[in-house]
Amino acid sequence: MKQPLSKKRKIYEVLMKALMLLAVGLTAALVLFLLVYVIVKGVPNITWELLSTKPSYLTGRIGILPDILNTLYIVIATLVIVLPLGVGAAIYLTEYASNQRIVSIIEYAAEILSGIPSIIYGLVGMLLFSNNMGTCLMAGALTLVIMNLPTIMRTTQESLKTVPRSYREGAFGLGAGKWRVVRTVVLPGCVDGVITGCILSVGRILGESAALLFTAGFAHAVNGIIEGLASPGATLTVALYVYAKEQGEFGVAFAIAAILMVLTILINFATTTVQKKFAKKRS
Numbered sequence: 001m002k003q004p005l006s007k008k009r010k011i012y013e014v015l016m017k018a019l020m021l022l023a024v025g026l027t028a029a030l031v032l033f034l035l036v037y038v039i040v041k042g043v044p045n046i047t048w049e050l051l052s053t054k055p056s057y058l059t060g061r062i063g064i065l066p067d068i069l070n071t072l073y074i075v076i077a078t079l080v081i082v083l084p085l086g087v088g089a090a091i092y093l094t095e096y097a098s099n100q101r102i103v104s105i106i107e108y109a110a111e112i113l114s115g116i117p118s119i120i121y122g123l124v125g126m127l128l129f130s131n132n133m134g135t136c137l138m139a140g141a142l143t144l145v146i147m148n149l150p151t152i153m154r155t156t157q158e159s160l161k162t163v164p165r166s167y168r169e170g171a172f173g174l175g176a177g178k179w180r181v182v183r184t185v186v187l188p189g190c191v192d193g194v195i196t197g198c199i200l201s202v203g204r205i206l207g208e209s210a211a212l213l214f215t216a217g218f219a220h221a222v223n224g225i226i227e228g229l230a231s232p233g234a235t236l237t238v239a240l241y242v243y244a245k246e247q248g249e250f251g252v253a254f255a256i257a258a259i260l261m262v263l264t265i266l267i268n269f270a271t272t273t274v275q276k277k278f279a280k281k282r283s
Contacts, residue, residue: 042258086152159193
């Protein structure tokens with residue numbers, strides 16, 4: 001028979017419940033306030049001219065088309081490099097590596113890299129890449145590769161570990177080789193984790209500014225992807241900093257902030273949709 005709760009116990013439970021509800025309410029209120037404030041301040045300043053033109057210092061026109069293109073270029077360049085490296089490293093550590101001590105050391109190093117402030121990555125990227133390649137989008141992309149490599153690797157690793165061992169053993173029992181098992185059994189079973197890590201990396205790339213301030217530069221020129229990667233350029237986050245801090249154009253800064261906020265929401269929505277789709281497919 002269930003014993004009745006004492007008076008002190010009841011007061012304690014009510015107090016803890018009230019504190020948790022207060023914490024949830026404050027968190028939700030802060031997120032909602034930030035979202036509404038940025039959207040209300042930024043959306044009225046978003047115009048077609050702002051999105052489709054480049055800045056003209058002679059006429060005083062402000063446009064963020066170069067910044068949008070530079071952001072797209074740096075996202076593509078970073079993903080093209082970091083995805084094969086991160087997924088390949090995760091496959092090796094999970095499926096091939098036999099020395100678990102070395103695997104643990106590498107995983108611990110990846111965890112440390114994930115927690116390093118981005119401005120330190122920017123300093124290292126400036127010394128390693130910008131000093132040798134010049135200030136350009138490619139130097140920024142390589143810096144972002146180092147930043148996002150631990151995220152891709154660890155996310156893929158955790159996804160590989162969710163594939164049941166019996167799947168691998170069944171494939172081996174049918175005479176399949178190691179790489180064939182990985183390619184046809186393991187990877188299809190964890191592709192949702194790989195895609196999720198990719199989407200999360202895109203979100204981090206879009207929101208990064210400190211590392212790019214040191215490596216990618218501040219230029220607002222419209223270039224093709226090849227020429228653009230070899231030239232200095234400002235991404236949307238760097239442009240936000242320049243317009244708000246250096247030029248005092250807070251309307252444009254809030255417009256860029258609203259665009260980034262919408263992109264972040266879309267990325268989170270895409271992540272949730274992908275996870276639900278693959279979970280439903282597996283079930």
